[in-house]
Amino acid sequence: MTDRTYTLNTGAKIPALGFGTWQSAPGEVASAVEYAVTHGYRLVDGAYCYGNEDEVGQGLKAAFAKGIKREDIFVVSKVWTTYATRVEEGLNKCLKSLGLDYVDLFLVHWPLLMNPNGTDDRFPKLPNGERDIIRDYNHIDGWRQMEAVLATGKTKAIGVSNYSKKYLEELLPVAKVVPAVNQIENHPALPQQEIVDLCREKGIHIMAYSPFGSTGGPLFTAEPIVEIAKKHNVQPGTVLLSYNLARGSTVLAKSVNNARIESNKTIVDLDDEDKAKIDAYSAQLTKEGKLQRFVYPPFGIAFGFPDKP
Template identity: 75%
Template sequence: MTDKTYTLNNGVSIPALGLGTWQSAPGKVKSAVSHAIRSGYRLIDGAYCYGNEDEVGQGIQEALASGGVKREDLFVVSKVWTTYNTRIEAGLDKSLKDLGLDYVDLFLVHWPLLMNPEGNHDKFPTLPDGSRDIIRDYNHVDTWKQMEKLLGTGKVKAIGVSNYSKRYLEQLLPHATVVPAVNQIENSPALPQQEIVDLCKEKGIHIMAYSPLGSTGGPLTQAEPVVKIAEKHSVKASTVLLSYHVARGSTVLAKSVTSERIDENKKIIALSEEDMKALNEYSDKLTAEGKVQRFVYPPFGVDFGFPDKS
């Protein structure tokens, strides 16, 4: 399934499966990225904030040097961090330098807030009391206007957002000259975020799902419907959870630094209507009971408009 692709709203092709690099252990990222590309992955997802784009770049270069894969075959994603949301191109240039690339295929707004660009830390500035140094009168629409200008630089093929709720998208879209190509969100049967998925589908914004197993430790692999479907198809629970997104028409990011697991994650299967019905019923029950599980929500102290956090 590493060869399945979707077409974004600007005509650019994006793979259905990608390698995620968030929280990947230092010293292991280069080999993971290199192995993933050589084994068929074409989408590599990274971000300046992850602090490992230099290793991601080394892995890309190693895979390209091994032959058989060209830069234009790859889909490389990066994200501008919150301290750079008023100086987007400078943030992009930092990532390009670390990656050793002339352009990225997709550049995203990592989170719609602004941490003090002149604060006491490049990524995580703090106030004297230790809380995050956030500029409270910031308007995320201003960041998007800068993102749109990047399309004329040749440094990006597509632009999009990440961690955008329905509320924030509805604030952004009336002012957007360019509709975001992608919204990368935490997404799983335990956090279906159907209101975002439906709005994005209506507006032609492609969903890219992260933390498909429920973040570190993969707690969702123990969920009853997931286990039953895995047994039915004689596959691992993780395979079911990754396949769920492809069945929904989304791109999914599988995160690992071990060769065996990277290879295992390629084994996406076709889930039946019955399978998806069981997973959707599980999601609906959690939603109705107010028990959806969000595993990634940094302590910014900002209401981003997600119903489970508002």
């Protein structure tokens, strides 16, 4: 499964299955990355905000020492919101931690600016405890800086993350470089079809995170997922990963457990009946107003998602 790829609007190949590192505990990330990369994964997704890129870099270094070639691994990182006005500095920090000369894809993590001179490098807060956000920031200005770092060669491609249809429609008419990727939370309880359709139309590849919903896999027990898993004699997680591939998206699977890292490589081809059953489930949740977005930090900004007015 790990050798399947898609082609980005840059012409580069991106793996269909990636290894995620968000919320991986300190002391576990390096060995998990090393194991994943030496056991077939060819995409590693990280971010400065995760606070573990030093360990991701250690894991990559260990894998390279075992004969894995740097050019065979697609490395993703993201500029955090406190660096939205100093993107190259943010990218340089990521590269230093990762021990790399370049990343294959650099993303805008969220389209906002938190105070770069605030109380914390990642999560500056106001005296009342709220996040210290610069309210007059325009995300298009941040994209101009992303376009500038693309020219440095320190990243092979640029893209966005957590962009709604509304924000994309603001960006695309003025972007000199169309984002290669939009990384979004995507699963049957949050299909975000309006974003997927727009990205498909504009040649922007979808990378899906939190395919199981969130920690603990709340979607593992969803009735249609269980039924389809039984039909194919696989685990519910396999169905949820396969759902995203059936939509033509790259999907990120995260674990620090070697057995689970292996099992997440199992993908099945969902047939039309399977896809119709999952789509009906998503449609019913939409109709009932029960869509579930598991990742939505308390920024206090309306990003234009229909489920988060």
